[in-house]
Amino acid sequence: MSKETFTFQTEVSRLLDIVASSLYSNREIFLRELISNASDACDKLRHQALTSPSLIEGDHDFKVALSVDKEAKTITVSDNGIGMNHDDLLATLGTIASSGTGAFIEQMSKDDKKDSGLIGQFGVGFYSAFMVCDKVEVTARKAGEQEGWLWVSDGKGEFSIEKGSRDERGTTVVLYLKKDAEEFLEPSRITHIVKMYSDHIGFPVTLAGQGDGEDGKEGKEETLNAASAIWTRSPQEVDAEQYKEFYHHTAHAFDEPWITLHNRIEGVVSYTNLLFIPSVRPFDLFDPDRKSHVKLFVNRVFITEQADGLLPPYLRFLRGVVDSEDLSLNISREMLQTDPKLNKIRNGLVKKVLGALKKKADNDAEAYAQFWDNFGIVLKEGLVDDYPMRDKLLELTRFKSTAETMTSLAGYVERMKEGQEAIYYITGEDEAQLASSPHLEGFKAKGIEVLLLIDPVDEFWMQHITDFDGKALKSITRGEANLDAIKTEDDDNAKDDKAEDAPQLDLLIAAIKLELGESVKDVRPSKRLTESPVCLIADDGDMDVNMERLLRRHGQMTNGMPRVLELNPSHAIVKKLAERAGDDAEDALLKDAAHLLLDQARIAEGEAPTDAAAFAKRLASVMERAL
Ligand code: ADP
Ligand code: MG
Numbered sequence: 001m002s003k004e005t006f007t008f009q010t011e012v013s014r015l016l017d018i019v020a021s022s023l024y025s026n027r028e029i030f031l032r033e034l035i036s037n038a039s040d041a042c043d044k045l046r047h048q049a050l051t052s053p054s055l056i057e058g059d060h061d062f063k064v065a066l067s068v069d070k071e072a073k074t075i076t077v078s079d080n081g082i083g084m085n086h087d088d089l090l091a092t093l094g095t096i097a098s099s100g101t102g103a104f105i106e107q108m109s110k111d112d113k114k115d116s117g118l119i120g121q122f123g124v125g126f127y128s129a130f131m132v133c134d135k136v137e138v139t140a141r142k143a144g145e146q147e148g149w150l151w152v153s154d155g156k157g158e159f160s161i162e163k164g165s166r167d168e169r170g171t172t173v174v175l176y177l178k179k180d181a182e183e184f185l186e187p188s189r190i191t192h193i194v195k196m197y198s199d200h201i202g203f204p205v206t207l208a209g210q211g212d213g214e215d216g217k218e219g220k221e222e223t224l225n226a227a228s229a230i231w232t233r234s235p236q237e238v239d240a241e242q243y244k245e246f247y248h249h250t251a252h253a254f255d256e257p258w259i260t261l262h263n264r265i266e267g268v269v270s271y272t273n274l275l276f277i278p279s280v281r282p283f284d285l286f287d288p289d290r291k292s293h294v295k296l297f298v299n300r301v302f303i304t305e306q307a308d309g310l311l312p313p314y315l316r317f318l319r320g321v322v323d324s325e326d327l328s329l330n331i332s333r334e335m336l337q338t339d340p341k342l343n344k345i346r347n348g349l350v351k352k353v354l355g356a357l358k359k360k361a362d363n364d365a366e367a368y369a370q371f372w373d374n375f376g377i378v379l380k381e382g383l384v385d386d387y388p389m390r391d392k393l394l395e396l397t398r399f400k401s402t403a404e405t406m407t408s409l410a411g412y413v414e415r416m417k418e419g420q421e422a423i424y425y426i427t428g429e430d431e432a433q434l435a436s437s438p439h440l441e442g443f444k445a446k447g448i449e450v451l452l453l454i455d456p457v458d459e460f461w462m463q464h465i466t467d468f469d470g471k472a473l474k475s476i477t478r479g480e481a482n483l484d485a486i487k488t489e490d491d492d493n494a495k496d497d498k499a500e501d502a503p504q505l506d507l508l509i510a511a512i513k514l515e516l517g518e519s520v521k522d523v524r525p526s527k528r529l530t531e532s533p534v535c536l537i538a539d540d541g542d543m544d545v546n547m548e549r550l551l552r553r554h555g556q557m558t559n560g561m562p563r564v565l566e567l568n569p570s571h572a573i574v575k576k577l578a579e580r581a582g583d584d585a586e587d588a589l590l591k592d593a594a595h596l597l598l599d600q601a602r603i604a605e606g607e608a609p610t611d612a613a614a615f616a617k618r619l620a621s622v623m624e625r626a627l
Contacts, residue, residue, distance in 0.1 A: 001086075001162070001163060002162065003160050003161070003162035004160060004161050004162070005158055005159070005160045006090065006094060006158065006159055006160070006161070007157055007158050008094050008157060008158070008159065009094060009095045009096065011095075011096050012094060012095060012096055012127065013157055015096070015124065015127055016127055016130055016155045016156070016157075019124060019127055019128065019130050019131050019155070020130055020131070020155060020156075027131045027132055027181065028184070028189075028193045028197075029128060029197065030128040030129050030131055030132050030133075030175075031066075031075075031077075031184075031190070031193050031194065031197070031198075032193070032197035032198055032245075032249075033124065033125050033126060033128045033129070034077045034126070034129065034173055034175075035064055035066075035077065035194065035197075035198045035201060035205055036198070036201075036249050037125070037126060037171075038064040038077060038078075038079035038081060038171065038203075039064060039079075039081075039198075039201045039202065039203055039249075040081070041079050041081025041082045041083070041170070041171060042062040042063075042064070042079060042080070042081040042082075042203050043081075043202075043302040044081060044082040044302075045062070045080075045081050045082040045083075045143050045169075046062065046301055046302065047301065047302050047303060047304075048082065048143070050301070050329055052144070054144070055143040055144045055169075056143075057143075057168075057169070059080055059168065059169075061080075062079075062080060062081065062203045063079070063080065063203050063204045063205070063206060064077065064078070064079045064201070064203055064204070064205045064206070065077075065078045065079070065206050065208065065221075066078075066190060066194075066205065066206065066207045066208070066224075067207065067208035068185050068187065068190070068207075068208075068210075070185050070210075072176075073176065073177050073182060073185065074174050074175060074176055074177065075174075075175045075177065075184060075185070075190075076172060076173065076174050076175070077172070077173045077175070078170065078171070078172040078173070079170050079171055079172075080168060080169060080170040081143075081169075081170055081171065082142065082143050082169075082170075083140045083141045083142040083143050083145075083166075083169045083170050083171055084138075084140035084141075084142055084149070084171060085140070085141075085142040085145055085147070085149060086147075086149050086161060088140070088142065089138065089140060089149055089151045089161055090161060093126060093138065093151055093153075093159065094159060125252075127155070129155075129173070129175055130155035131181075132175065132177055132178055132181035132184060133155070133175045133176055133177060133178060133181070134154060134155075134176050134177075134178050135152065135153070135154045135155075135176040136152070136153055136155070136173065136174070136175055136176070137150060137151070137152050137173070137174040137176075138150070138151040138152075138171060138172070138173050138174075139151075139164045139165070139166050139171070139172045139174075140164075140166065140170070140171040140172070141166040141168065141169050141170065142169065143169040143170075144169070145169075147163065148163070148164045148165045148166035149161060149162070149163065149164050150162050150163065150164025187207060187210060190207055190224075191207065191222075191224050194207075194224040194225055195224060195225065196241075196245070197245050198224075198225055198245070198249075199225045199226050199230075199242060199245070200225075200226070200229075200230035200242055200245055200246040200249065201225055201227070201249070202227065202228065202229035202230075202300065203227060204223045204225065204227040205223070205224050205225045205227070206221050206222060206223050206224065207221070207222050207224055208221050209221055209222065229297075229300050229323070230242060230243075230246045230274065231262065231272050231273075231274035231321055231323055232272065232300065232323070235262045238262070240260075243257065243260050243262070243274075243276075244256060244257060246274070247260070247276045247319065247320070250295060250319065250320060250321060251276065251278070251282075251293065251319035251320070253278055253282065253319060255278055255279045255280045256279050257276035257277065257278065257279065257319075258276075258277045258278060258279040258367075258370075258371060259276065259277040259356055259357075259360065260274075260275075260276055261273060261274070261275040261276075261320075261352060261353065261356055262274045262275075263352060265348055267344075268344065269324060269326045269341045269344045269345055270324065270325060270326055271322055271323060271324035271325075271326070271345050271348075272322070272323045272324075273320070273321070273322045273323075273349060273352070274320045274321050274322075275294065275318050275319070275320040275321075275322075275349070275352075275353065276318065276319045276320045277317060277318060277319075277353075277371065277375070278317060278319060278374075279370075279374075280374065281317075281374050281375070282317065282319075285316070285317060285375075285378060290313035290316055291306060291313075291316060292305075292306065292307065292308065292310055292311045292313070292315075292316055292318075293305060293316065293318070293319055294307075294310055294311055294318050294319065294320055294321065294322055295320070295321045295322070296310055296321075296322055296323075296324075296327075296336075297321055297322070297323035297324075298323070298324060298325065298327045298328070298329050299323070299324075299325045299329065300323060301329060303327075303329075304336070307336050307342070308336070308337050309336055309337045309338070309339065309342045309343065309346060310322060310336075310342060310345065310346055310349070311346060311349060311350070312346070312350060312382065312385060312386055313381065313385065314378055314379055314380075314381040314382035314385055314386065315349075315350065315353060315378075315379075315382075316378060317374070317375045317378055318353065322345065322349065324341070324345060326341055327339065327341055327342065350386070350389060354389065354392045354393070354396065357371070357379075357396050358392070358395060358396060361395075361396060361408075368398075369398070369406050372398045372406070376397070376398060377455050377457060379393065379396065379397075380393075380397060380455065380457050380458070380461060381457060381461075383397070383461035383464065383465060384457075384460055384461045384464055390464075390465070394409060394465065394468060395408065395409075395410070397409065399412070399425075399451040399452070399453065400431065400451070400452045400453075400454070401449050401450060401451045401452055402435070402440065402443070402444065402449055402450045402452065403415065403449040404449075407451075409423065409468045409469070410469070412449060412451065413468070413469055413471060415449055416449075416471075417446070417447070417448055417486045417487060417488060418486070418487040419485045419486045419487045420448060420485075420486045421471065421472070421485075422471060422472045422473070422474035423451065423467075423468060423471050423472070423473050423474065424443060424448065424449070424450045424451065424474055424475075424476050425450060425451035425452075425453055425462070425473060425474070425475060425476065426439060426440065426450055426451070426452060426453065426475065426476050426477055427453040427454070427458055427459050427462065427475065427477075427544065427545075427546040427547070428452075428453070428454060428546050429454060429456075429546070429549075430454065430606075431452060431454050433606055434452045434454065435452065437477075437604070437605070438529055438531070438532035438534075438535040438601075438604050439476045439477050439528055439535055439537070440476065441528065441529050441530040441531050441532060442481065442483050442526075442527060442528035442529060442530055443476065443483070443528065444530075445530045446483055446486060446488045447488050448483065448486060448488075450476060456550060459544070459546055459547045459550060462475075462544075463547075475538075475544050476528065477536075477537050477538060477544060477545045477546070478537060478538040478539070478540065478542065478544045478545070479537070479538070479539065479540035480527075480540070481526075481527055481528040482527055483527055483528065484527065503569060503574070503575050503578040503579070504578065505525050505567060505569060505574070505578055507578070507581040507582035508567070508574070508577050508578045508581035509523045509524065509525075509567070510581075511581045511582075511587075511590055511594070512565070512567075512594040512597070515590075515591050515594040515595070516565070516594055516595070516598060518562060519562055519598065519610065520562050520563065520564065520565045520598065521539050521542075521561070521562040521563055521564050522539065522564045522565070523564070523565045523566075523567065524564065524565075524566055524567070525566070525567055525568075525569050526566030526567055526568050526569070528566070529566065529567075529568035529571070530568070530570070531568075531571075532568060532571070532604060533567065533568050533571040533573045533574050533597060533600070534565060534566060534567055534568065534574075534597045534598075534600055534601040535565075535566050535601050535604065535605075536563045536564065536565055536566070536598075536601040536602065536605065537563060537564050537566060538561075538563055538564070539563070539564050542561055542563070543561060545563070545605065548560050548561065549607075565597065565598055565601060567597075573593075573597075577590060577593055589622065589625060592618040592621060592622055593622070595614070595615070595618055596615070596618055596619065596622065598610070599615045
């Protein structure tokens with residue numbers, strides 16, 4: 001096959017433009033990226049060799065070898081990992097592997113200068129080489145194959161692939177440094193960079209010595225990193241900076257880890273975990289497959305990043321590694337799911353993570369609020385998925401409420417009024433709309449706090465959880481609300497005049513029921529309204545209002561169930577109507593009013609009137625009479 005030329009995927013070209021024109025001060029990270037790739041390649045081969053030992057061909061000493069050539073002004077990064085063949089080169093060095101980076105590039109405005117500073121926070125990966133290079137040559141040979149391949153590019157829109165030669169498997173990247181990047185030829189500089197960013201790499205990273213060649217002497221090769229997997233060290237020996245670098249490497253992330261959990265557990269099943277909770281939301285947090293991203297190692301050999309049984313999906317924001325010597329090296333992914341040892345590890349990890357979150361929540365509410373903002377919506381899935389952990393998860397759950405921007409259930413219980421027996425909540429899709437909902441009026445008037453639940457997942461877990469700390473959780477849009485028993489400061493004066501005023505509603509209710517027929521389940525006086533004339537509620541035992549709305553939206557339900565219409569006895573409209581009721585069975589105004597009240601209640605919830613045309617007609621007719 002002769003030389004072929006290809007153009008980069010659009011996003012890559014765009015990225016390369018930015019990389020090349022970037023005045024990015026942190027150019028040295030190119031070395032971190034290339035060493036990281038080399039180390040990943042060694043991990044991959046070691047894993048594949050578990051099932052195909054012949055791939056290793058006797059060369060077990062994985063390493064990443066660096067060398068510089070001051071004359072040619074090149075740096076070489078070479079590994080004996082999995083390598084690449086023609087198709088691998090074409091598929092990976094020409095496209096963007098990480099979905100996060102792809103999304104970032106797409107979002108990026110046309111204003112290069114403004115955004116180039118952000119580059120350091122994202123995974124530019126392999127392409128970061130073009131921050132310091134005019135030209136990059138990659139010579140690779142895939143483990144188990146005989147042919148070598150050469151990939152070359154100047155980073156200006158095109159790359160080429162042709163046959164190349166490499167004696168053994170692996171990948172060699174030769175970087176032709178730009179004039180202004182010659183500082184990176186200094187061995188001391190390289191040593192410094194490797195120690196700073198790549199110390200945690202589990203394979204030796206070596207630098208070839210600088211022989212002058214005159215008396216045939218090559219300087220000695222030096223290992224620059226600690227070359228022991230970071231999680232195998234004792235936590236006392238690892239500092240925050242090193243944890244951070246490892247987090248960046250293993251999670252392909254660029255933020256600060258919010259929590260770092262490094263533990264060694266000795267027991268029936270022994271394992272080490274080095275887990276991180278990110279401080280920003282990873283891009284794929286809401287991927288429907290809810291994949292775990294924690295890497296599983298067995299005795300320091302990388303096994304998989306998709307060990308489904310290792311952590312529950314509601315902890316999918318975790319990053320890092322778990323390493324156990326008690327699992328079998330040859331374990332398949334299918335077996336992993338049902339392995340009782342893995343189950344033990346999983347239970348231990350869940351407890352550890354929830355325990356750490358509880359501690360943060362108790363000691364640093366502000367930091368915890370930030371975490372909750374990022375990941376609360378995912379953690380809440382556990383309330384449905386993980387029954388045994390439900391109580392622990394409930395303690396960690398935070399809510400918006402009419403009194404607080406963020407409260408725990410325990411905090412709510414502390415603020416409950418004398419005589420209040422339930423924890424009240426309302427679910428909906430929009431905070432502003434919820435906050436002005438008629439259902440809240442009576443609660444507001446009495447100063448009773450109501451939780452505002454606006455995540456769609458709330459509706460689902462709320463069905464599984466009926467109480468907290470012995471207090472029932474009660475939706476204020478379902479069932480009767482009797483607030484009379486709850487004492488508030490200005491209760492005594494307020495109650496009396498209401499009682500005096502309350503009109504006799506029996507006749508009105510009978511008339512409305514007759515007119516509305518099947519479209520309402522019941523009509524009754526309300527204790528929850530103070531300003532609005534009417535509201536709709538779900539009857540006890542019926543599906544809650546917002547749930548019904550969600551199901552209808554997703555086509556899982558066509559007609560809503562008839563609901564209960566509540567009338568506010570102290571509202572002027574209701575009082576006037578009550579006076580008219582009973583006088584004339586054929587009172588047209590009363591009939592129109594019945595329909596209008598029902599539609600008004602629907603509109604107040606953000607719903608459309610049942611029959612828009614009929615609604616408009618009735619409204620016109622009532623207005624006409626009023627004018
Ligand atoms: P990432 O490391 O996030 O996947 P990179 O841009 O750093 O993204 O690398 C792109 C891809 O190129 C890698 O996923 C890998 O498939 C391949 N690759 C890069 N360097 C090597 C290497 N030294 N050995 C084998 N494959 C490599
Ligand atoms: Mg990479």
